[in-house]
Amino acid sequence: MADIQIRAVRKSYGKTPTLHGIDLSFASGEFVVILGPSGCGKSTLLRMIAGLEDITAGDIAIDGRVVNKMEPRERGCAMVFQNYALYPHMTVAGNIGYALKVSGVPKAERERRIAETAKIVGLQDYLERRPAALSGGQRQRVAMARAIIREPKVFLFDEPLSNLDAKLRVTMRAEIRKLHQRLSATSVFVTHDQVEAMTLADRLVVMNRGHVEQVGRPLDIYHRPASTFVASFIGAPAMNLFKTRTEVETATVRLDGAAIPIDPLVAHALQGRDVIVGIRPEQCRLTREGHGIPARIDFVEELGVGRVIHCEIAGEAFAAAVAEDAEVAAGDTVWLSLPPEQLHYFDAESGRRIEFPLPGTDIPAARSSASITHPTGVLS
Amino acid sequence: MIQRTPYADAFTYAIMMLGFFLLLGPFLVVIAGASQTMQQVNTVPFSFLPQGEFMKNASAAWARADLRTAMTNSLIMAALVTAGKVALSACTAFAIVFFRTPLKHVFFWSVFITLMLPLEVRVVPTYAVAADLFQPVKSVLSLFGLDIKIEWNLLNSYAGLTLPLIATATGTFLYRQFFMTLPDELAEAARMDGSGSVRFFFDMLLPLSRTNMLALTTIMFVYGWNQYLWPLLMVTDPSYKTVMMSLRALLPSDNGIPDWNVTLAGSLIIMAPPVIVVAVLQRWFVRGLVSSEK
Numbered sequence A: 001m002a003d004i005q006i007r008a009v010r011k012s013y014g015k016t017p018t019l020h021g022i023d024l025s026f027a028s029g030e031f032v033v034i035l036g037p038s039g040c041g042k043s044t045l046l047r048m049i050a051g052l053e054d055i056t057a058g059d060i061a062i063d064g065r066v067v068n069k070m071e072p073r074e075r076g077c078a079m080v081f082q083n084y085a086l087y088p089h090m091t092v093a094g095n096i097g098y099a100l101k102v103s104g105v106p107k108a109e110r111e112r113r114i115a116e117t118a119k120i121v122g123l124q125d126y127l128e129r130r131p132a133a134l135s136g137g138q139r140q141r142v143a144m145a146r147a148i149i150r151e152p153k154v155f156l157f158d159e160p161l162s163n164l165d166a167k168l169r170v171t172m173r174a175e176i177r178k179l180h181q182r183l184s185a186t187s188v189f190v191t192h193d194q195v196e197a198m199t200l201a202d203r204l205v206v207m208n209r210g211h212v213e214q215v216g217r218p219l220d221i222y223h224r225p226a227s228t229f230v231a232s233f234i235g236a237p238a239m240n241l242f243k244t245r246t247e248v249e250t251a252t253v254r255l256d257g258a259a260i261p262i263d264p265l266v267a268h269a270l271q272g273r274d275v276i277v278g279i280r281p282e283q284c285r286l287t288r289e290g291h292g293i294p295a296r297i298d299f300v301e302e303l304g305v306g307r308v309i310h311c312e313i314a315g316e317a318f319a320a321a322v323a324e325d326a327e328v329a330a331g332d333t334v335w336l337s338l339p340p341e342q343l344h345y346f347d348a349e350s351g352r353r354i355e356f357p358l359p360g361t362d363i364p365a366a367r368s369s370a371s372i373t374h375p376t377g378v379l380s
Numbered sequence B: 001m002i003q004r005t006p007y008a009d010a011f012t013y014a015i016m017m018l019g020f021f022l023l024l025g026p027f028l029v030v031i032a033g034a035s036q037t038m039q040q041v042n043t044v045p046f047s048f049l050p051q052g053e054f055m056k057n058a059s060a061a062w063a064r065a066d067l068r069t070a071m072t073n074s075l076i077m078a079a080l081v082t083a084g085k086v087a088l089s090a091c092t093a094f095a096i097v098f099f100r101t102p103l104k105h106v107f108f109w110s111v112f113i114t115l116m117l118p119l120e121v122r123v124v125p126t127y128a129v130a131a132d133l134f135q136p137v138k139s140v141l142s143l144f145g146l147d148i149k150i151e152w153n154l155l156n157s158y159a160g161l162t163l164p165l166i167a168t169a170t171g172t173f174l175y176r177q178f179f180m181t182l183p184d185e186l187a188e189a190a191r192m193d194g195s196g197s198v199r200f201f202f203d204m205l206l207p208l209s210r211t212n213m214l215a216l217t218t219i220m221f222v223y224g225w226n227q228y229l230w231p232l233l234m235v236t237d238p239s240y241k242t243v244m245m246s247l248r249a250l251l252p253s254d255n256g257i258p259d260w261n262v263t264l265a266g267s268l269i270i271m272a273p274p275v276i277v278v279a280v281l282q283r284w285f286v287r288g289l290v291s292s293e294k
């Protein structure tokens, strides 16, 4: 168990800056997930923690010791790679036990620990096989066992599940979580899959283009995204966002000609500013004709637990989740109401969230939920 | 895709068969001739039928050209060239592919350039150095008016026979191509597991490049065995003679008896070791060149 401090860490490849000053701190035993789109620098950050990549500027400390200049083996980290990186010419046992062999653990003890570790991941019957003769899930387990056997202080995972099929991914996710409970080593897990992130994380770090956008518990991030980027990245279907101007007198925002009522206190605080208003598809309601916003349905997505209607409002794609028995079909016009307490406000320029220290605007979604409020949205 | 027609097929097969017989013809002559008596081998027309005289001819050849010494020397030389080459190439390729040094490109190109300068091209300067190892140092020093008196040469030694042949780049590139197909994560995983670079080389790269190594062994053994020009220059002492030099001694003397059967039997003996090596290793030879087993 070890805590990890990342202080003002930068990374440039040659002249190209990739990470622009990352400050993070992971507590001992925490399961942290780093989430972000492809190319945002997640792997780079992870590899810097592992010691596989030089740190251009800043410090990384593990367990209070700055590790910038340390070799990977001295840092006490174990890593699971996306493509597993198993040693193709060694048996499963050889793969799992390689780290022990390198560190000179006597053969008898090594074999005992290999057997033990293999049992944890359910590979005891495959010890003599070569990686080529294993399925994707089994290879994944070998990669995990190889990390576990070293009893590391820190586990690093770089998209370990992305080569698995959907079903296996769910199983392995649960297993990783269980494993974490059992070993309780600090774990840093990189992914671009938000469902994975939401389900695994104690704490979630959302990254974008070499910056940290938001750090927090998954539900907090879901309910209070710190920026339009986070708002549209977390949740599926993505949060609806539209740019508009608030009107103080009527306490409304305009959306495609229709006036949407908002909290008068919010309207007052915003003072007629240009804002980006967001609402999650799950929070939109169908309402009676003549009320709310009219929308012509382009198509309906059937999800089993409900349906998502896709339409276009003010030239922007707009999605709304409705109950499975809602009678909607492509071509229909429906009327949508957007509950004021479910609206999110972002600065029109910076895209940062505008927080209101006002009752009724804190974590609104937790309260009412007539429709589906699964944390990751209905597409999980 | 080339369209296939019966005529084109027949044509290509005809060319292939022609090439095959052109290649095979000399072998048939050697095999048949080596097993005939002197009279038979000199009759016109030449009979391609093997006879039963091979053992007799072979022992005559063995004695005439002192093949025992020559075969031993050639085996030692080919084995040293092969071993040295396989080891050196693996190390060089390892350094070129897996280490990032500021002078990486200098090293790479200095190795690469040796491909364009095979031994035959640089035989005179190489001989000069082999004949006097400190020659380069001396000529640099003489620029400053200095003169040293150390003599050390490689003439008439196994080192002299093999070292210049080992210091070329062919094998290095075979290994380099293979090492570059290995995913970076393999080296990274090994690093995470605590293995240093030397350990990585022995635990990962060597076992993984086994087929490459066998392919290179095949090529280098034949290459070492077939050397003629270099041993001819390096060796004056008969006890360091190699088989390629003995081939000459097997020829009938100008006015002597035309016992070509003995000559042919001798050349058959000399051909045998590389043929055996290729026959044993050809399976890996092909695999090592065309595919990378991962």
Ligand SMILES: Nc1ncnc2c1ncn2[C@@H]1O[C@H](COP(=O)(O)OP(=O)(O)OP(=O)(O)O)[C@@H](O)[C@H]1O
Pocket: A013, A018, A036, A037, A038, A039, A040, A041, A042, A043, A044, A045, A192
């Ligand atoms: N060795 C390198 N040299 C130059 N640029 C690099 C190198 N490695 C990564 N980059 C760049 O750094 C950026 C971040 O890369 P990184 O691999 O960390 O992305 P990522 O967030 O892990 O993406 P993905 O989800 O696709 O794996 C990318 O724009 C990439 O092009």
Ligand SMILES: [Mg+2]
Pocket: A042, A043, A044, A158
């Ligand atoms: Mg990555």
